[in-house]
Amino acid sequence: DTAVSQTPKYLVTQMGNDKSIKCEQNLGHDTMYWYKQDSKKFLKIMFSYNNKELIINETVPNRFSPKSPDKAHLNLHINSLELGDSAVYFCASSLPGAVHEQYFGPGTRLTVT
Amino acid sequence: DAKTTQPPSMDCAEGRAANLPCNHSTISGNEYVYWYRQIHSQGPQYIIHGLKNNETNEMASLIITEDRKSSTLILPHATLRDTAVYYCIVSAAGGTSYGKLTFGQGTILTVHP
Numbered sequence: 001d002t003a004v005s006q007t008p009k010y011l012v013t014q015m016g017n018d019k020s021i022k023c024e025q026n027l028g029h030d031t032m033y034w035y036k037q038d039s040k041k042f043l044k045i046m047f048s049y050n051n052k053e054l055i056i057n058e059t060v061p062n063r064f065s066p067k068s069p070d071k072a073h074l075n076l077h078i079n080s081l082e083l084g085d086s087a088v089y090f091c092a093s094s095l096p097g098a099v100h101e102q103y104f105g106p107g108t109r110l111t112v113t
Numbered sequence: 114d115a116k117t118t119q120p121p122s123m124d125c126a127e128g129r130a131a132n133l134p135c136n137h138s139t140i141s142g143n144e145y146v147y148w149y150r151q152i153h154s155q156g157p158q159y160i161i162h163g164l165k166n167n168e169t170n171e172m173a174s175l176i177i178t179e180d181r182k183s184s185t186l187i188l189p190h191a192t193l194r195d196t197a198v199y200y201c202i203v204s205a206a207g208g209t210s211y212g213k214l215t216f217g218q219g220t221i222l223t224v225h226p
Contacts, residue, residue, distance in 0.1 A: 004156075031212055041198075043157065043216040056213055090156050099212030100147050100204055104156030 003027050004105035006091050012111045013081055021076045021108045023091030031055070031099055032074035033092040034066060037107070043090070049074055050096060081112045117201045122221040125195075131188040133220050135201030138182040143205050146177060147214070148186045150197040150222075157200070157216070160186065191224045198222075 004025045013019050025032065033056075034046040048056035052068040063079040074093075078085060088109050092102040118136040125131040137146065147162040161168055161175045163184070168175045174187040188195055200219040 033212060043151075045213050045215075048212050058213075092156070094212060100145065100162065100202075100214060101159050102157075102212065102214065104158065107154075107156050 004091055004093055004103050006089075006105040006108050008108060009106065010109050010111075012113065014113055015081055015083060017081050018077070018079045019081060019110070020078070021089055021091075021110070023074045023076070023105060025072055025091075025093040025103070025105075027093055027103060029093035029103070030071055030096045031094045032068065032071075033094075033102065034074065034076050035090040035092065035104075037088045037090065039087070046076075047074075078110075083112050086110055086112045117203055117217055119199075119201050119217065119220045121218065122223070125188075125191045125222060125224050127193055127224055127226050128190055131191040131195065131222055131224065133186040133188075133199050133201075133222060134183065135186070136183045137201070137203045140181050140203050141205070144203050145205070146175065146181075146184050147202040147204065148173070148175065149200045149202065149214070149216070150195075151200070151219070152194075152197040160199075191222075193224050193226065196222060196224045
């Protein structure tokens with residue numbers, strides 16, 4: 001009965017590779033987000049989608065591309081991975097009328113070597 | 114969004130009330146105060162939010178000063194499981210921010226036996 005789930009939990013890969021992180025929520029929410037938490041523990045929003053439409057796109061390199069096949073899923077694809085992409089990535093979701101009450105997933109720890 | 118200031122760390126004895134302060138002197142009239150926490154190695158968890166009235170839910174109480182320039186999150190009976198980083202966030206409920214949570218450094222609360 002997990003509310004927001006992410007796969008994989010850990011991802012270790014080499015520079016230059018392309019990888020994807022999947023996120024699914026079973027809360028019936030319309031809005032989903034991706035956040036990045038770096039090694040200094042700063043948590044920063046990357047993207048938000050409402051009903052499969054991109055709403056927020058922070059200053060994120062074009063190598064990062066979110067994809068929302070339906071309202072319950074928001075996947076994050078990263079091309080040409082760099083060392084600086086190493087971080088924990090969190091997916092979150094919320095109701096459209098309560099966008100600041102977000103439910104977060106457990107995170108995906110990405111390590112680029 | 115208005116900037117917030119929190120003490121970097123606080124201690125609390127188990128069973129006692131934990132009072133976490135937050136200053137947000139530049140808060141605008143339409144901005145809410147949100148509190149989240151992040152337990153080690155987990156995703157952030159929404160706790161409570163308020164506009165100008167005091168709020169209480171099953172997790173905590175939120176006290177907002179009359180001038181709205183500061184607030185206090187109260188965990189009435191802290192347990193060891195409340196040890197976490199607590200984030201105070203100020204944001205308008207809608208508009209262009211649309212769910213963009215800006216996390217600062219937060220307060221590391223350590224509950225000890």
